[in-house]
Amino acid sequence: MKSFILCILLCCSSLVFAQKTITTVLQKQDSLSVDRFVGMDNFGASYAIQDNILIKQKDTKKWQYNNFQLGEITSVDILNPLKITLFYEDFNTVIILDNTLNEIKRIDFNLIAQFKNLAAATTANDRNLWVFDTNTQQLEVFNYVQEKTPIQNLPISEKFITLKSNYNYCRVLTETILYTYNIYGSLLSQQDLAGVTDFSMTNTEVIFLKDEQLYYTNTDDVYLINLPSDRIAIKQFSLHDDILYIYDGIVLYQFQLKKPTKE
Numbered sequence: 001m002k003s004f005i006l007c008i009l010l011c012c013s014s015l016v017f018a019q020k021t022i023t024t025v026l027q028k029q030d031s032l033s034v035d036r037f038v039g040m041d042n043f044g045a046s047y048a049i050q051d052n053i054l055i056k057q058k059d060t061k062k063w064q065y066n067n068f069q070l071g072e073i074t075s076v077d078i079l080n081p082l083k084i085t086l087f088y089e090d091f092n093t094v095i096i097l098d099n100t101l102n103e104i105k106r107i108d109f110n111l112i113a114q115f116k117n118l119a120a121a122t123t124a125n126d127r128n129l130w131v132f133d134t135n136t137q138q139l140e141v142f143n144y145v146q147e148k149t150p151i152q153n154l155p156i157s158e159k160f161i162t163l164k165s166n167y168n169y170c171r172v173l174t175e176t177i178l179y180t181y182n183i184y185g186s187l188l189s190q191q192d193l194a195g196v197t198d199f200s201m202t203n204t205e206v207i208f209l210k211d212e213q214l215y216y217t218n219t220d221d222v223y224l225i226n227l228p229s230d231r232i233a234i235k236q237f238s239l240h241d242d243i244l245y246i247y248d249g250i251v252l253y254q255f256q257l258k259k260p261t262k263e
Contacts, residue, residue: 020221022224022225025258027243027256032251032252056101081099116140122164161197162198196208244257
């Protein structure tokens, strides 16, 4: 009997979770053949990874960066197109690039005084990075010029999945919770999002992937994103200037979100 009641409750919870929806309008779609689509920056340049080479393209201009000695590119953060953050997890190293993909700074975390074993590294403000240290299970703000950690948060007990950031906030996704921190290191909120595998964010909005479907949230409310076709395989996605980019491995789609209005 208890199992039957639990099953009913879980079904009801899933139904409530999916009741609210948000619609999309297809703005553009282009053929694209790359290993990974990274995103679009504030100047209209696109970024992708092909054969472990970072490629930036705007109009007819193209720039490339590769460093095969550091292994596979784990992540690329284009929040600041003048200081792009590349993270190579296999070699525990971060590379800072300028707007033409020339190397500005290299931070080998194996060599710094306070050794850190990173699972993620993204852009923060000034000359800082958001990093997640697996040795301590802590989110930190790391100054890569001084090689010091001015801000360190409390350890997170759940298994780390990924983190995303901007100049003001950082969000850490674990197997069950999405944590939101400000640049001063304060924990602002934590949202139960079990089963989420990836997300994209702005200051106030989050789009996340769960069970091969995309959802939108701006507060505690969660909306299922209705796409014009349910046959789009979501390989990568990102949110920029109210445009949702989805790459399925063959086509790059651009959708305008029709966001919910406050009643």
